[in-house]
Amino acid sequence: MKRVGVVGLGDMGSGLAKNLIKNGFETTGLDLSPPRMAAFVEMGGKPAQSAAELGAVCDAVYVMVMNGLQAKSIILGADGLVSHMPGGGAVILTATIKPSEAREIGDALEGSGIKLIDSPVSGGFPGAQGGTLTMMAAGDADALDEFKSVMEAVSGTIHRVGDRAGDGQVMKSCLQTLIGSIFGATFEAAALAAKAGVSGQKLYDVFSTSGAGCGVANTALANIIDRKFEGTGSGIGTMHKDLTISLDMAEDLGVPMFMASTAMQIFHQGKTKYPKGDNWVCTRVMEEIIGAELHR
Structure with missing residues (x-):
């Protein structure tokens, strides 16, 4: 062996x-x-x-x-x-x-x-x-x-x-472009629900059983409504770095990246405010801006 x-x-x-x-x-x-x-x-x-x-x-x-x-x-x-x-x-x-x-x-x-x-x-x-x-x-x-x-x-x-x-890294960059964009959309939806007074559990139930439900979105939303912003094994610095790699590759190839670019800014604000947080901490920054939190 x-x-x-x-x-x-x-x-x-x-x-x-x-x-x-x-x-x-x-x-x-x-x-x-x-x-x-x-x-x-x-x-x-x-x-x-x-x-x-x-x-x-x-x-x-x-x-x-x-x-x-x-x-x-x-x-x-x-x-x-x-x-x-x-x-x-x-x-x-x-x-x-x-x-x-x-x-x-x-x-x-x-x-x-x-x-x-x-x-x-x-x-x-x-x-x-x-x-x-x-x-x-x-x-x-x-x-x-x-x-x-x-x-x-x-x-x-x-x-x-x-x-x-390099072929493996190219594939990973494409994957992280998608995952980062799903995260960003989930964070925004969670903030919208919080401000509107929606129950976090009900939002999770609907999202997870709908066409939008997937492992990425479900995990993010579960951690948000349980208020688990650190220690979940998904440090924000890693996704921030990965999106940087994806956008650098897109720049080299001349590919417009509207969703990933927006997601990058969401992760950038989260990493700046909470550098030791996990990915979902981006939602906390949004919640601080709107004055509402999403709980289970």
Whole structure:
């Protein structure tokens, strides 16, 4: 059985590690946070002190960091994975970064003997912890076949979306454009209902059983009416970053993005006022403006 590493043991990475261990993989982890490392060891993982140390003992490494600069440093840095992983290994890039950054990493790995599987994920904290993530995987078909079991351990669905580095990130950008827009519309509808004096429970009942009901809208509205604006595993900084990537890609391609641009402003105000909040905190900002709150 392959030896697997996880770099980044936050809300998402800890779920990857948990399910790899659950499926019998020898799992080595790395994170800058001592509490996260302690929790990882407690669940049965092996700690590493550096990317170099981790890479040397792993056949495949998940990279679940926040941005492209971190990903490039972990993978390509002087003490990064590429210089220490055994030949034939694979880096599975599950972080959401710019497609251009994923292509840079892919180009840099050419001839190194290390394969890159560009596979951002969807499913959030529940999907990561439950091992039911949707993976948007791009890479060499042989690599996707060889490391299929490693990916199946953390996911419910694996979509093969391309054969080049960056193809996975492009798909994730398209997905986040839609999700961000649904969030923004849900936040506005919740604020309208609050001002009109509508019951939060009744609004949820109608929305969730209508054509507009979906996992994204239902989860957002449930957290709003339960007043859960922090600690739900959906930090606002992540969606804010993802929409920035989507809009940057649209700018490069000359694609007008009316809904996503509006959603970006909604997330921007939420992140500015409540930087430690979760996505749904955007509604709290709207509620403060209108002087009404939506409760269950």
